[in-house]
C-alpha cells in the first residue's frame with residue numbers, strides 16, 4: 001500500500017474509533033478510572049490532525065512516529081504513554097519500507113506489543129491490551145493473503161477480548177480490584193479490537209469515500 005493511502009486509511013479508522021469512546025469509558029469505569037474514553041477520543045483527534053499535516057511523500061516510519069508523538073502529547077495517561085512507545089517501536093521496523101505490506105504490518109504490531117510488554121512489565125494473560133495485540137500479530141504473521149490475514153487478526157482479537165472476562169487483572173489500576181475484576185471485559189484489549197475493526201472497515205471502504 002502507498003504510504004499516502006495508509007495515511008487516509010489511518011485517519012478514517014481513527015475517526016470511526018472515536019465512536020467507541022463511550023463503550024471504552026464504561027468498560028474502564030467498571031475496572032479503573034474511566035479515563036480511557038477521553039484518552040481515545042483526544043488521542044485519535046490529535047493523531048488525525050498530525051496525519052493531516054504530514055507531507056504527501058512522508059514515509060511509513062515517519063507516519064508512525066507522528067502518530068506516536070501526537071497520541072502521547074494529547075494525553076497524560078499511562079495507557080497513552082505505553083501506546084505511544086509501542087507505535088515508536090513499531091515505526092523502527094518500517095524504516096526500509098516504501099510500500100508497507102502485510103509482513104510490515106505483522107512486524108509493526110509485534111514490535112509494538114513487545115515494547116508494551118517490556119515497558120508495561122506485563123505479559124499475556126495479565127488482562128491488558130497485550131492480550132488482544134499478540135493474537136492479532138500471530139494472525140498477521142501466519143496469513144498469506146493480506147485481507148484474509150486482517151480478517152483473522154480481527155477474529156483472534158475478538159476471541160481474546162471475550163477471554164479477558166475470565167481473567168483477573170494483574171496490571172494497573174484494575175489490579176486493585178483483585179478477584180473482583182474477574183467477569184469484566186478488559187477495556188484496553190477492547191480498544192485495540194475496536195481499532196482493528198475500524199481499520200478493516202476503512203480498508204474496505206471505496207477509495208472515493210476515503211477523505
Ligand SMILES: [Mg+2]
Pocket residue numbers: 028032033034035036
Ligand atoms: Mg483508565
